[in-house]
Amino acid sequence: MTKPFSQACENNKAPILAVLDEAFAKASKVLEIGSGTGQHAVHFAANLPHINWQTSDVPEHHEGIKQWLKEAALPNLLPPFALKIGEQSIPQAGYDAIYSANTAHIMFADEVALMMAQISTALPPGGVFCQYGPFIQDGRFSSASNEAFHYNLLSRGLGGFKPIEQLIEWAGNELLLTKILPMPANNLCLLWQKQPIN
Ligand SMILES: C[S@@+](CC[C@H](N)C(=O)[O-])C[C@H]1O[C@@H](n2cnc3c(N)ncnc32)[C@H](O)[C@@H]1O
Numbered sequence: 001m002t003k004p005f006s007q008a009c010e011n012n013k014a015p016i017l018a019v020l021d022e023a024f025a026k027a028s029k030v031l032e033i034g035s036g037t038g039q040h041a042v043h044f045a046a047n048l049p050h051i052n053w054q055t056s057d058v059p060e061h062h063e064g065i066k067q068w069l070k071e072a073a074l075p076n077l078l079p080p081f082a083l084k085i086g087e088q089s090i091p092q093a094g095y096d097a098i099y100s101a102n103t104a105h106i107m108f109a110d111e112v113a114l115m116m117a118q119i120s121t122a123l124p125p126g127g128v129f130c131q132y133g134p135f136i137q138d139g140r141f142s143s144a145s146n147e148a149f150h151y152n153l154l155s156r157g158l159g160g161f162k163p164i165e166q167l168i169e170w171a172g173n174e175l176l177l178t179k180i181l182p183m184p185a186n187n188l189c190l191l192w193q194k195q196p197i198n
Helices: 007-023 039-047 059-072 109-122 144-155 164-171
Strands: 029-032 052-057 077-082 097-101 128-133 175-183 187-194
Touching: 007 039, 007 097, 007 128, 007 175, 007 187, 029 039, 039 052, 039 059, 039 077, 039 097, 052 059, 059 077, 097 109, 109 164, 109 175, 164 175, 164 187
Parallel strands: 029 052, 029 097, 052 077, 097 128
Antiparallel strands: 128 187, 175 187
16 A cells, blocks of 8 residues: 555644644643544654654554554654544543544534544543634635535535534533634634633
């Protein structure tokens, strides 16, 4: 199998790292949901050495992720385990931060609802969830191309963009949205924090 490659990951990894640098400054054990190719994991683990970065995804992606991990040979980067929201639950394994990029618009609404609720349960008070991707904000798409992408996803039988208000409802009373950061290419970083903050 040739090593998978995502140009989008190459483009967005630096701006996302700038967010994580601050948001995950106090984190030590991070779970990534939907690692995809593994490129984000390699870049973030290399640049945030205080963090043990745990990859995860559906099994079809594991071989590709492992290729990136093997090449990077980083001591703080852990091989993927199978995590498909809706089939497996997010483990209660002492993660103090969770990261997920470009997953909510692929997943179905019931899966994202589960993901938000399980993240709230899995994080300790003060724990942070960084969620990157395209979303519907104040009832609007951020660009015509994003709107077209949403309908393209639906036509392919995928979940489509989720409204931020809906995510807030699914996250419940303890996982609060603390920041909405604009990112390049009409994406957003949503920063969530589990309450109460100690
Ligand atoms: C568009 S890719 C994004 C991959 C990577 N995070 C990135 O930003 O390039 C969506 C990822 O979500 C994963 N995914 C889809 N449904 C999922 C689910 N129910 N639970 C966990 N991951 C899921 C896919 O396997 C895929 O790796």
